[in-house]
Amino acid sequence: MTPNRTRIFRCNTCQDLFAHRHYAKVAAQRHVKRSDDPELPGLNDYAPPLVACPHCGDAFCLLGAEHESEFFSIDTTSPMVSDSIQKVPDFAKATLAQCEAQVLNWDDTDLEWEFRLQAWQRLNDERIETSPRGLDSNQLHNLQRLFSISTRMRHEPLIQVELLRQMSRFEEAANILRPLFSPVVNLPPESTVAQLIKAITEKNDQPFHYG
Ligand SMILES: [Zn+2]
Incomplete structure (x- = not known):
């Protein structure tokens, strides 16, 4: 092409x-x-x-x-x-190590979100291949910062749900989903929301493919 x-x-x-x-x-x-x-x-x-x-x-x-x-x-x-x-x-x-090193240069700048998001997604590239795999303290901090920025910037709530889920904060993730997408029973099973609800119910904190 x-x-x-x-x-x-x-x-x-x-x-x-x-x-x-x-x-x-x-x-x-x-x-x-x-x-x-x-x-x-x-x-x-x-x-x-x-x-x-x-x-x-x-x-x-x-x-x-x-x-x-x-x-x-x-x-x-x-x-x-x-x-x-x-x-x-x-x-x-870029390797995961390069993405994680890059994040350190952009704290409290307009571009913090972009580099932290890339480091998270790059991490998930590897986690999805070697699942289940936990987060080290820097990686957990990265998710906490992304969640904090995402909340402040009023980003797409599904990103917040996914960040909380991967931090094993299942209750909070469910609390964001509940008022946004009820009644749950009408959701097609292949939808993003249905997939996230299923993973939260199963207390699954790993990234996954679907669809
Ligand atoms: Zn070169």
């Missing part, structure tokens, strides 16, 4: 190039949902704030970074441009 936008970045460490390719209809390809991303908005435009250089592996903060160049799909009709763009590798996924 041809990306409809390609941005080229230069690594600060090794000075080599990598790409962020933007594809249309990414959201439509996601069939399996995950308990920690109830309907993340704007998935088409989503890029993780922290990535890794595919050449040297060093972390690179994509959020706010200047790109070297930008190409739109119409440009790839030119073979020369197309070849040079296609050779540039995509950015790599």
